Every structure is written in structure tokens, then in C-alpha cells.
Amino acid sequence: MDAAGADLPAERLAADLSTGIYGLGAFLPPRRVAVIGASERPGSVGRAVLENLSAGPASVFPINPRHRQVLxxxxxASVSELVPAPDLAVIATPAATVPGIVEECAQAGVKAALILSAGFKETGPAGKLLEERIVxxxxxxxxxxxxxxxxxxxxxHAGFNATFASRMALPGxxxxxxxxxxxxxxxxxxxxREKIGFSSFFTLGSMADVDWGDILFFLMEDPRTRSIVLYMESIGDPASFLSAARAIGSQKPVVVLKVGRTKAAARAALSHTGSLAGSDEALEAAFxxxxxxxxxxxxELFSLAEALGGNARPAGPRLSILTNAGGAGVLATDALLLSGGELAPLSEETRQELDRILPPSWSHNNPVDLLGDADADRYRxxxxxxxxxxxxxxxxxxxCPQAMTEPTRTAERLCEAVKDYGKPVLAAWMGGEAVEEGIAVFHxxxxxxxxxxxxxxxAFALIWQQQRNLELLYETPRLLVDPETLGSAVVRCEELLNRAxxxxxxxxxxWESKEIxxxxxIPVVPTRQAATEEEAVAAARxxxxxxxxxxxxxxxxxxxxVGGVRLEIEGEEAVRVAFREIRAAAIAHAGADAFLGVTVQTMVAERGIELLLGSAVDAQLGPLLVFGAGGxxxxxxxxxxxxxxxxxxxxxxxxxxxxxxxxxLGGMRGxxxxDQKVLEEILIRFGALVLALPRIREIDINPLLASGDARVRALDARMVLSPRGTLAQDLPRPAIRPYPVEQIETVRLGDGTFLRLRPIRGEDExxxxxxxxxxxxxxxxxxYFEHLKLEQRIAHGRLARICLADYNIETVLVAEVLPPHPEAGRIVAVGRLEKLxxxxxxxxxxxxADRWQQKGIGRLLLERLAAIGEREGLEWIAGRIRPENERMKRICLSLGCRIRFHEELGEDEAILSLRASSARQSAESRGKP
Structure with a gap:
């Protein structure tokens, strides 16, 4: 494409999207498949995958230059012989040959490759180089x-099997x-064996390209999928996984079995997939x-998936248990309480009603023990x-099956009884053949x-915890720390880091740590530096x-x-003695250059709770925060x-x-x-510090003293930096993108009104x-291309998802009126850019907003969104427009968009090539005197 953007954006964008949703269309399922390394040799991967594919709906083409026929x-001889090119290439050849085969596939126009071969980064540096060439x-x-x-x-569901497994999964x-x-x-x-079916069955190996995030985003749109389970050895790209899991979690539950929890298991995972496992505690926090x-x-992975798929979600942790065996009820109760659930209390009214229908010796509590002779009607x-x-x-x-039990009829009666319940219902039918039909009735x-x-x-307790986590994820927070106000703090701190x-x-x-x-x-106890005895005495005074x-x-x-702390020092002479003792101890441990003097700080007299607040860097998730008991x-x-x-x-x-x-923290023993709000604000400010100063690798505030007078203060602190000369791209990157302050801009409208264009915040609801x-x-x-009622548009669940934007995958800019305008603080426009x-x-x-239209705000927002997209490496942005919306079309045309009518949707589509826009701006700047 030349500087004027001769390549048609609409045609190029259409080609980009031709591989289907999230670029995985060639996998799901493909119509034409090439098997490279196809073989007739019994027991070979090439034969097994060829046989499996041949039994499915796709046209299959064996690739093997040494044979004229395979099976x-x-x-x-080569994938390049196939016209048209296959959608998918399945590669089962030695590792050393794979990079060249991938290059050949790409040249032939193949859109997807499934590499079954081993021998890559899991084997060491040489294998890693092969994998890097493929990527x-x-x-x-x-x-x-x-x-x-x-x-x-x-x-x-499609009968498509591109594996070398011996059997096909059941649909589910x-x-x-x-x-x-x-x-x-x-x-x-x-x-x-358990008759569990799957909507799809993916094994991703070392995830050189397609990763968890890619598949999760696809499954979000898959109507056959109701729940998702993962066997995970490493998280891969944490930002991709967390963004995808967050996006899909409110629609379809995600259950993870994460292995490598111990150090030995983590080493085993590294040798298996070539991926670092990361801290297990950190991953737990991320999940x-x-x-x-x-x-x-x-x-449990599949029991949770089964319990989640299609079942109502609990509104709270309280579970009612109905049983015909006391022992089974005890087992269920232990599992529930140990997992964070609660037994639902029986109201007096319910207890009296149960008295009327149950034998006198029933349990009179939850679990409700119906006794061993309970029939189907008693259960119902x-x-x-x-x-x-x-x-x-x-x-x-x-x-529990007993002589008088009716497992099948009981299941039927229960299904009738709870069909309009509206809350989660689960069952456990214990036994063998006697209960199989009853289990089938429930299913x-x-x-x-x-x-x-x-x-x-x-499962009930864990599902409740997941539900609560999702609710809290979209809870409207309070604005305690405005990210826009931290710029001056960063400048002051960088001076200290540069000195180090x-x-x-x-x-x-x-002292330096406390200054930061x-x-x-973040409140700190007053502290002075002293290089001499006299300076120490003066500081104490x-x-x-x-x-x-x-x-x-x-x-x-x-x-x-090392004996470097003296507390409760009273009087000037005691300060001198403390100075000498600390100097002697430091020199004895590490030599004269280990002693630079002392710090003198106010002795906090009031009682309080000693806490720990710190940060570290995880191998996969980047910066982590730690809070807990200190001292x-x-x-x-x-x-x-x-x-x-x-x-x-x-x-x-x-x-x-x-x-x-x-x-x-609620108070104890005098x-x-x-004050919880004070503590929350300190944690928020500490998180902002960690992100704003990535050169600091470790922070240890211990103790952080929390007193009952709404005072929380750091009594001691230490910080460790990355080595001098560490490049910016090698500094720790956060797994969750922070508020993008670099996107904030103040603009002036033609009528003199000032607006701040800034990314949306959770507090904006x-x-x-x-x-x-x-x-x-x-x-x-x-x-929205539909008539949405006000109550739909302002529903908390909907607005929370907009305001709590994932800055990694979307940009939502709001235009906020600034003083001295009488409507200062009001949001009057919103622009959204959602990455595909x-x-x-x-x-x-x-x-x-209607009263603010025709003031140039729409054009300003689109211009800024395009600039953000260009900075973040996007090539195209596109928007849907109603055909009669001439005002929006004029805005788009003024910025260089190409507009075409989309026959299938009956809408106009505006497409802007950011590369062409960048080239034009560069050409214009070169032409200026």
C-alpha cells in the first residue's frame, strides 16, 4: 500500500476476517484438511490422525512425497499442489522439518496449522529456536x-476429529x-465411561500461537458451549487469559484444574511444556x-462443570439438604462447610410443616433426614x-439405596417437585445398577x-464463591485515588531512584523508601537521618x-x-549510646562501609495491629501485591x-x-x-505506586501499624530495584492493564467550553x-440499532461492565465537562473502541448527548480513538452506521473513512485505515516548512 492508502480498506478488512471469529474459523470445522506426514505405518501419529479425519465431514488430502497413495x-508431494488451498494443515513430521512446512503452508494460502509434533521448547534451546521460527x-x-x-x-457435534486419540468424544x-x-x-x-459429552475438545500443547485467550473468546460466542473446563500447566500470556476469562465468566463459567502447585510439580510442568508455572498463590489471586x-x-473439574451447566446460580451460600441416610447428610455437611458454604436454617413454619408429613424421629434440622424407609412421595x-x-x-x-427405596420413581417425583424452583438443585444417587435409571432421569x-x-x-459452595466473585467484580467502587493526580509523585520518586x-x-x-x-x-512515621551522634540527638530532640x-x-x-534497632529511647545520652552500639554491630557484621549512620523516628506509643504490605514480581503475572499479618x-x-x-x-x-x-481489624483485647476505608485507600495507593515505578522490584512495609484512631502508618520499609541499565521492555509488566493516564486530554470546543477526554472508570456509573x-x-x-428502554440501559449489571472496562481489549473514552461551565463534572459523550x-x-x-450534538464532540472522540488505535498497533477500525444517519457519515468521511453499504446487514460500514492515516500525516509533516 502506498502513502495515499491505495489498498482498499474494506477489501483488506474483509480478507482479515475471512478466517472466522477471532481468526479461528479455519479450525472450526475446516472443509479441506491436509495431513502432512500421513502414513500407513501401524501405530504412527500420521496414520491415526488420517483415519480419524477420514471418518469425518472434511475433505482430507494426505501429504507424503514418498507415496502415491496413503490408506x-x-x-x-506438497501442500502447494492443492488448489484451492486447504483450510487446515495437520502436521505430524519430525520437529526439524516443521518450520519449513509452516512456511510452505503460509505461501500456499493455508490459514491454520495444527502441529502434533513434539521436540520444541520443551526440549531446550534448540527446540525453542525451532518454535520461534514457526511463530x-x-x-x-x-x-x-x-x-x-x-x-x-x-x-x-460436527463429527470432526483431528487427533490421534483412539476414540471420538461424545457430543455435549x-x-x-x-x-x-x-x-x-x-x-x-x-x-x-461416565457418558460426559463435549461441545469441543482442544489440546493446545505449548501454545506457541493460539492460547487460552483465543479459545475462550471463541467459546464465548459458541452456542453449543454452556461451561468450560481447563487443565492448565501454565497460564501462558496472562493478560490474554485474564481478559478472556473476565469477558466470558459472567456468561459461561470457567473451571480450571491448575497443576504445578508444588515446586517439584512446577519443574515437571516446565520440562513438559517448556512454560514457567509461576507462583501458585499468585495464580489463585488472578483466578x-x-x-x-x-x-x-x-x-471435581467435571462435577463443577456439570453443576454449572444450565443450573441456576445460588444467590447465597445457604444449602438445604434432603437425605434418607444420616451418614450421607453428615458427609455432605462437612464438604459444604469446609468449602465455605452454610447450612440453610429451617424456619419454624417449615419445621412444623415437616412434622406433619415425616415420622416423629426425623432429624428436626438441616440436613433433613427422611429416614431409611422414605419412599418417592415422602421425598416429593x-x-x-x-x-x-x-x-x-x-x-x-x-x-442411599435400601430395601424399600425407589431410586427411579423418587427421581421422577423430585424433578416434578422442583421444576419451578428457580434455585440450584443437585442430587447424589449412591450405589450401582439400582440407581442408574434414576441418575438418567435427573440428567x-x-x-x-x-x-x-x-x-x-x-460444588455448590464453590459456585457460590464464583458468583460472589463475579458480583464483586462489577461492584461500583468509590473513587479514593485519582490516577491523574499521581504524576508529580512519580517525578519526585524518580529522582531518588536515579540517585541509587x-x-x-x-x-x-x-529513609528513601519512606520518602517514596x-x-x-501512604502515611509513614516521622523519620530523620543522622550521620553523627550530634545529628541523632538533634533529630530526637x-x-x-x-x-x-x-x-x-x-x-x-x-x-x-544484626542488632541495628533500639526502641523506647529516652534522653539524649541514651541516643548517643544507641548510636555507638548500632555502629559497632554494623561494622562487626559487614565492615565500616555498612554503617552510614542511623535513622531516628517517633516511637509510636498507642497499641495497634502490626500488618505487612509488600510487593514482588511473579515469573508470569508480573507485579504482585501482598497483604497480611506483620511483625x-x-x-x-x-x-x-x-x-x-x-x-x-x-x-x-x-x-x-x-x-x-x-x-x-474489627477490634480486640483493648x-x-x-478504619477499613483508610486501610483500603492505602492498599489502592500502594498498588498505584507499584505500577507507576516499575523499576522497584520488591517492597516490604513491615510493620504497617493500624491503630484504632483511623491512623495507619508505615513504621519500617525497604525497597529493591532492578539492576542499573535494565531496559524498559525488560521491566515487569502488569497482568491487568492499569488506568491509561496517557489517554487523558483536555480540549476546547468552539464555544469556549473545556472538556476532558479520558478513559472511563468504574466510579463513573x-x-x-x-x-x-x-x-x-x-x-x-x-x-444501538434497537429501542432500548432507559431501565435496560442504566441497569447496574450492564453499566458496571461498561464502566469497569478491560483496558487491555477496549478503550472507552468519556467527554467530561470542566469548570467553569455550570454543568462541570457531567459526562456528555462516550466513544468506544473494542479490539477484535x-x-x-x-x-x-x-x-x-442530544443537547451537546453539533459541537464537534463526535469528531473529536473518533479522532482520539483512531490515534489510540494507531499507537496500539491497530491497522483498521470500523463502525456500523444506520443508512439515514448522515451526520455520523459526515464525521467519518471528514477523517478519511471509506463508507460502504453492507448488503447482508442492511447497514453502512465506515472503515478507517490507520496505516494510511499515519502515512498521510507523515507526508504532511514532511511537507511543512
């Missing part, structure tokens, strides 16, 4: 790759994703952040009473049924006695371990919670709640309650409600 099918070719040529080192994929509504091919075959065999459920075993009547219990959030029905009714009581009870660089050290001393905390609004005197050193970090027993107590920055009030509160020390209240029906229809996952393209949309 009775004409063989071809480079794939990205340059627009070819998507699953694998290498994988089993392949199945689409059971669960999507299964795995890194391990061997685990995939084992789960396949298990699923056939909770996006509403992913974590399973402990393969069986009890279930009908329990479903009216207002304090219950779900029901679990258990049955036909869409009620999950298990073989043992613990599984459904634990000049002195060739990576350790910041206590103070710059970000100005602060007031008693004081604490501590070692000031760039070499010794743990001051208490000298921090390693012994091991009470901590991890979180991913950035935090808002909701995520900060959840992080605090996940620790045991949180219970003490210590008054700690009230302003967005006011914005929608002022929109006319015509404006709403022009934006797997493409270098995005969709845009604009909405301007």
Missing part, C-alpha cells in the same frame, strides 16, 4: 497455529481445553480476580416444603446428579522522646538481625493474601478479607476497630446513569 487416498512465520503471514506438542482437537455442552495431550486422552476415556473457579481434582412432599424456605439458596437431595431433566454426597455439596542508580546500588534505605511511600500518600533509633545502611537490610512473626504466621494491581475499593477490600488478621437519562430515543436507536481478538482491527461506536 487408499491419493497422496500429494515468526505464522505472524508474518497471518496463519494461526495450535500446538506444537499437542493431541489435536475434536468437534463432536462442556468445552474441554488442555495443554497436555496425554491428560486429554485419559480424560477422553474417562468421559466415555479470583476474574471469577474463575479452581478445581482440586479431575473428577419434603422437597415441595423446602423449596418454599426463604432462607435457603439451593437444595441437595441424597439417596434428562437438566439436574446434575453425582455418585457421592461430597461432590455436589462442595548513580551510586550503583539496588537497595533503597529506610510519602510521595504516594526535634521529634520528641521517646524515639526509635535504627541502622542506616545500603548493605544490611534486616536491621533487627517479627510474619514468616511463622504465613497469613497473607495476594492481589494483582491495580486495585479499587472492591478488590482492596477482598484482599483484606482473605486474611485471618482481618478478623482482628485495641479499637481499624452514577454519571453514566445521568448521561443516559438525557438521551432521546432517536440517539439511542442510532447507537486475534486481529489488528477494532470496532468503534460514538454516542453524544
Amino acid at each position: 487408499g487416498m491419493p497422496a500429494h 515468526a512465520t505464522a505472524r508474518a503471514k497471518g496463519l494461526r497455529v495450535i500446538g506444537p506438542n499437542c493431541l489435536g482437537l475434536m468437534l463432536p 455442552s462442556i468445552a474441554f481445553l488442555s495443554q497436555s495431550g496425554a491428560i486429554g486422552t485419559a480424560i477422553l476415556d474417562w468421559s466415555l 479470583q480476580r476474574v471469577g474463575v473457579i479452581r478445581a482440586e481434582t479431575v473428577e 412432599k419434603a422437597a415441595e416444603l423446602l423449596k418454599k424456605e426463604p432462607q435457603s439458596d439451593g437444595m441437595l437431595v441424597l439417596l 434428562r431433566a437438566g439436574i446434575p446428579c453425582f455418585s457421592y454426597p461430597e461432590a455436589p455439596a462442595r 542508580d548513580r551510586e550503583d546500588r539496588i537497595l533503597l534505605d529506610e 511511600l510519602r510521595a504516594f500518600g 526535634s521529634l520528641g522522646f521517646p524515639v526509635a533509633v535504627k541502622l542506616h545502611s545500603h548493605k544490611l537490610t534486616h536491621k533487627s538481625d 517479627i512473626f510474619v514468616d511463622l504466621l504465613e497469613d497473607r493474601a495476594m492481589g494483582l494491581p491495580p486495585l479499587n475499593t472492591t478488590s482492596a477490600r477482598r484482599m483484606i478479607e482473605r486474611t485471618r488478621i482481618a478478623r482482628a 485495641i479499637p476497630p481499624v 452514577p454519571q453514566m446513569i445521568a448521561f443516559h437519562r438525557e438521551l432521546s430515543e432517536e440517539s439511542v436507536f442510532s447507537r 481478538h486475534g486481529f489488528s482491527s477494532a470496532e468503534f461506536a460514538l454516542l453524544v
Whole structure:
């Protein structure tokens, strides 16, 4: 394409999208498949996959230059002989040959490759180089790759089997994703025995190209998939996974069995897939952040998926249990409570009603024990009473087969009784052949049924936790820290970091660390530096006695371990003695250059709770935050919670709640309650510090003293930097993209009104409600192509998802009126740019409040969205326009968009080539004097 953009954007964009949703259309399912490495040799991968594909709907073409036929099918020497090119190439050849084969496939116009071969990064540096060559070719040529080192994929509903497994999966509504091919075959065999079906069955191997995020985004749009289970050895690209899991989680539950929890298992995962496993605690925090459920075993992985698929979600943790065996009820109760659930209380009214229909010796409590002679009608009547219990959030029905039990008839009566319940119903029919038909009755009714009581009870509790995590994910936070105000703090802190660089050290001393905390609004106890005895005495005198005197050193970090701390110092002579003792201890441990003096700080007299607040870098997830119990027993107590920055009030509160020390913050043993809001704000500010100063690799604030007078202060702190000269691209990258302050801009309209164009925030929901209240029906229809009622548009669930934008995959700019305008603070326009996952393209949309139209705001927003897209590497942006919306078309044309009519949709489509726009701007700037 030349500088004028001669290539037609519409035609190029259409070609980009031809591979289907998220670039995976050539896999799902393909019409023409080439098998490279096809073979007749018994037991070979090339033969097994060829046989499986031949039994399916696709046209299959064996590629083997040494044979004219393979299994009775004409063989071809090269994929380039096939016209038209196949949609998919399945590659089962030695690793050394694969990069050249991928290059050949790309040249021939193949859009997708499935690499079954092993021998890549899991084998070491040489294999890693081979894999890098594959990825480079794939990205340059627009070819998507699953694998290498994988089993392949199945689409059971379509009869498509591109694996070397011995059997085809049953069709169902669960999507299964795995890194391990061997685990995939084992789960396949298990699923056939248990009669569990799949909507799709993916094994991704080392995820050189297509990763978790790609598949999850596809499954979000797949109508056959109702729940998703993952066998995960490493998270891969954390930003991709977390964005996809967050986007899909509210629609379709995601359950993960993450292995590599111990160090030994993590090493095994590295040798298997060549991927770092990362900290297990960090991954747990990431899963909770996006509403992913974590399973402990393969069986639980699928029991959770079954319980989630199509069943109602619990509104709370309280479960009613109905059983004909006390022991089964006890097992279910233990599993429920140990997993964070609760037993639903029985109201007095329900208890009295149960008294009327049950034998006198029934349990009179929850679990409701119907006794061993319970027949189908007794179960039905009890279930009908329990479903009216207002304090219950779900029901679990258990049955142990006994001489008088009717497993099948009981299941039928229960299905009738609970069909209009509206809350989760689970069952466990224990036994063998006697209960099989009853289990089938539940499955036909869409009620999950298990073989043992613990599984459904634990599943209920975990599903409730996932539901709560999702609700909190979209809870409207309070604005405690405005990201726009932190710029001056960063400038002050960079001076301290640069000084450390000049002195060739990576350790910041206590005073420097506290200065950085103070710059970000985190309270610290008043501290002075003193290089001599006299300076120490003067500092103590100005602060007031008693004081604490501590070692000031760039070499010794743990001051208490080397005798470098003196507390409760009273009087000037005591300060001199403390100075000398600390100097002697430091020199004895590490030489004269280890002693730079002391710090003198106010001795905090009031009682409080010692907390820990820190940060570290995870191998996969980047910066992590740590909060928990502090003090000298921090390693012994091991009470901590991890979180991913950035935090808002909701995520900060959840992080605090996940620790045991949180219970003490409400007040205990003479210590008054700690102000939770103050603590939340400190965590939010700390997260902002970690993201704003990526050169700091570790931070340790211990203790962070929380007193009952709404005061929380850092008494001690240390920070460790990345080595001098570390390149910006090598600094830790956050897994969750922080608020993009670089996109904030102030503009002036023609009438003199000032607007701030900025990314939307979670705290904007009230302003967005006011914005929608002022929109006319015509404006709403022009934006959404349908008549959405006001109550639909301002529903919390909908607005929360817009305001709590994932900045990694979308840009939502709001235009906010600035003073001195009388409507200062009001949002008057919104522009959205949503990236198409797997493409270098995005969709845009604009909405301007009626009273603020025809002021140039729409053009300003689209111009800024295009500039953001260009900076982030997009090549095209496109937007839908109603044919009669001439005003919007004029805005788009003024910015260089090409507009075409989309016959199938009956709409206009505006497409802007950002590369052409960039080229024009460059040409114009070169032509200026």
C-alpha cells in the first residue's frame, strides 16, 4: 500500500476476517484438511490422525512425497499442489522439518496449522529456536497455529476429529481445553465411561500461537458451549487469559484444574511444556480476580462443570439438604462447610410443616433426614416444603439405596417437585445398577446428579464463591485515588531512584523508601537521618522522646538481625549510646562501609495491629501485591493474601478479607476497630505506586501499624530495584492493564467550553446513569440499532461492565465537562473502541448527548480513538452506521473513512485505515516548512 492508502480498506478488512471469529474459523470445522506426514505405518501419529479425519465431514488430502497413495487416498508431494488451498494443515513430521512446512503452508494460502509434533521448547534451546521460527512465520503471514506438542482437537457435534486419540468424544455442552495431550486422552476415556459429552475438545500443547485467550473468546460466542473446563500447566500470556476469562465468566463459567502447585510439580510442568508455572498463590489471586473457579481434582473439574451447566446460580451460600441416610447428610455437611458454604436454617413454619408429613424421629434440622424407609412421595412432599424456605439458596437431595427405596420413581417425583424452583438443585444417587435409571432421569431433566454426597455439596459452595466473585467484580467502587493526580509523585520518586542508580546500588534505605511511600500518600512515621551522634540527638530532640533509633545502611537490610534497632529511647545520652552500639554491630557484621549512620523516628506509643504490605514480581503475572499479618512473626504466621494491581475499593477490600488478621481489624483485647476505608485507600495507593515505578522490584512495609484512631502508618520499609541499565521492555509488566493516564486530554470546543477526554472508570456509573437519562430515543436507536428502554440501559449489571472496562481489549473514552461551565463534572459523550481478538482491527461506536450534538464532540472522540488505535498497533477500525444517519457519515468521511453499504446487514460500514492515516500525516509533516 502506498502513502495515499491505495489498498482498499474494506477489501483488506474483509480478507482479515475471512478466517472466522477471532481468526479461528479455519479450525472450526475446516472443509479441506491436509495431513502432512500421513502414513500407513501401524501405530504412527500420521496414520491415526488420517483415519480419524477420514471418518469425518472434511475433505482430507494426505501429504507424503514418498507415496502415491496413503490408506487408499491419493497422496500429494506438497501442500502447494492443492488448489484451492486447504483450510487446515495437520502436521505430524519430525520437529526439524516443521518450520519449513509452516512456511510452505503460509505461501500456499493455508490459514491454520495444527502441529502434533513434539521436540520444541520443551526440549531446550534448540527446540525453542525451532518454535520461534514457526511463530515468526505464522505472524508474518497471518496463519494461526495450535500446538506444537499437542493431541489435536475434536468437534463432536460436527463429527470432526483431528487427533490421534483412539476414540471420538461424545457430543455435549462442556468445552474441554488442555495443554497436555496425554491428560486429554485419559480424560477422553474417562468421559466415555461416565457418558460426559463435549461441545469441543482442544489440546493446545505449548501454545506457541493460539492460547487460552483465543479459545475462550471463541467459546464465548459458541452456542453449543454452556461451561468450560481447563487443565492448565501454565497460564501462558496472562493478560490474554485474564481478559478472556473476565469477558466470558459472567456468561459461561470457567473451571480450571491448575497443576504445578508444588515446586517439584512446577519443574515437571516446565520440562513438559517448556512454560514457567509461576507462583501458585499468585495464580489463585488472578483466578479470583476474574471469577474463575479452581478445581482440586479431575473428577471435581467435571462435577463443577456439570453443576454449572444450565443450573441456576445460588444467590447465597445457604444449602438445604434432603437425605434418607444420616451418614450421607453428615458427609455432605462437612464438604459444604469446609468449602465455605452454610447450612440453610429451617424456619419454624417449615419445621412444623415437616412434622406433619415425616415420622416423629426425623432429624428436626438441616440436613433433613427422611429416614431409611422414605419412599418417592415422602421425598416429593419434603422437597415441595423446602423449596418454599426463604432462607435457603439451593437444595441437595441424597439417596442411599435400601430395601424399600425407589431410586427411579423418587427421581421422577423430585424433578416434578422442583421444576419451578428457580434455585440450584443437585442430587447424589449412591450405589450401582439400582440407581442408574434414576441418575438418567435427573440428567434428562437438566439436574446434575453425582455418585457421592461430597461432590455436589462442595460444588455448590464453590459456585457460590464464583458468583460472589463475579458480583464483586462489577461492584461500583468509590473513587479514593485519582490516577491523574499521581504524576508529580512519580517525578519526585524518580529522582531518588536515579540517585541509587548513580551510586550503583539496588537497595533503597529506610529513609528513601519512606520518602517514596510519602510521595504516594501512604502515611509513614516521622523519620530523620543522622550521620553523627550530634545529628541523632538533634533529630530526637526535634521529634520528641521517646524515639526509635535504627541502622542506616545500603548493605544490611534486616536491621533487627544484626542488632541495628533500639526502641523506647529516652534522653539524649541514651541516643548517643544507641548510636555507638548500632555502629559497632554494623561494622562487626559487614565492615565500616555498612554503617552510614542511623535513622531516628517517633516511637509510636498507642497499641495497634502490626500488618505487612509488600510487593514482588511473579515469573508470569508480573507485579504482585501482598497483604497480611506483620511483625517479627510474619514468616511463622504465613497469613497473607495476594492481589494483582491495580486495585479499587472492591478488590482492596477482598484482599483484606482473605486474611485471618482481618478478623482482628474489627477490634480486640483493648485495641479499637481499624478504619477499613483508610486501610483500603492505602492498599489502592500502594498498588498505584507499584505500577507507576516499575523499576522497584520488591517492597516490604513491615510493620504497617493500624491503630484504632483511623491512623495507619508505615513504621519500617525497604525497597529493591532492578539492576542499573535494565531496559524498559525488560521491566515487569502488569497482568491487568492499569488506568491509561496517557489517554487523558483536555480540549476546547468552539464555544469556549473545556472538556476532558479520558478513559472511563468504574466510579463513573452514577454519571453514566445521568448521561443516559438525557438521551432521546432517536440517539439511542442510532447507537444501538434497537429501542432500548432507559431501565435496560442504566441497569447496574450492564453499566458496571461498561464502566469497569478491560483496558487491555477496549478503550472507552468519556467527554467530561470542566469548570467553569455550570454543568462541570457531567459526562456528555462516550466513544468506544473494542479490539477484535486475534486481529489488528477494532470496532468503534460514538454516542453524544442530544443537547451537546453539533459541537464537534463526535469528531473529536473518533479522532482520539483512531490515534489510540494507531499507537496500539491497530491497522483498521470500523463502525456500523444506520443508512439515514448522515451526520455520523459526515464525521467519518471528514477523517478519511471509506463508507460502504453492507448488503447482508442492511447497514453502512465506515472503515478507517490507520496505516494510511499515519502515512498521510507523515507526508504532511514532511511537507511543512
